[in-house]
Amino acid sequence: MLTLERLRADHADALLAFERENRAYFARTVPDRGDAYFTPDGFAARHRALLDEQHARVCHFHVLLEDDVLIGRVNLMDAAGGTAELGYRVGERAAGRGVATAAVARMCRLAAAAYGLTSLTARTTLDNPGSMKVLARNGFLPVGETTLSGRPGVLYARRELTDTPPPAPGSGG
Template sequence: MELYLEKLRAEDVEELFVFECSNRAFFEKTVPSRGEDYYTFETFQKIFYELLQEQFECISYFHLIKNHEGTIVGRMNLVDIEKDKELGYLGYRIGETYAGRGIATKGVKLLLTEAANYHVTEIHAKTTPDNIASQKVLEKSNFSRSSIDENVAQTDFIHYVWRHTN
């Protein structure tokens, strides 16, 4: 499947809201819920425009993973960028219909290529112990397991790190 990353734009708000709502139950099987308010359009729209502001300020970069038809199949984000350390944090989610097809791995690799444009040479990521698919994606993408936090807000997390090598 041909995939590409597209930076989040104001025109994406409605399509992304539909994507998030239609995949909510699937996402919440492996990651903590974003809460009931997130799934009301008014709240989602407010959060969405805050994300665009972060992107404008180069604090975070939000991407949609799209297929050759231009359909959103997932999200790939580089957030909380610490410019002085050239460090950022990875977050991603793939829609249920597209899970298990290598899309997350391809999306992460596309984002790692973009990281140089954002002057980021180190990326941290975390996942829950039961999210084996995400662990495999990170390991295939040359992330190294760095630590495990137990019982952080009732959830355990496995931490990973990737560093750019010349």
């Protein structure tokens, strides 16, 4: 069963293990976090900084669990004025099973219901068609070009965010 949990201090060890295990996999389609991120001290400092941002309600960070095993992250960054930027990553072992699509759908509902957001944006690199499909399946539309650490990408938006997901493509709704 998939669950989203708000990021906590006690997630640090599992999150670092997840990031290390999937580093090469993620680097194929998203900018790498850099060597310092993966050191115990570097990761601990970054984790504390994320928790501080979350406490200030600037961001809302979540871990994605499947049967109590951390398999991904889903985050809302820079929340202000009813909008935030969605970011997510699902580990290689969970890829291709609809996990990211389901997690983003849950986060869209949570963004509206728990955080009072009315719209979301997201970015992905041009060489990440899987992420583009996840966003499209969740009602995000391409609205422009962007870059991620110098890599060309697409900016997406989902406006009129409600606590219910949009109809699935091909559902007639």
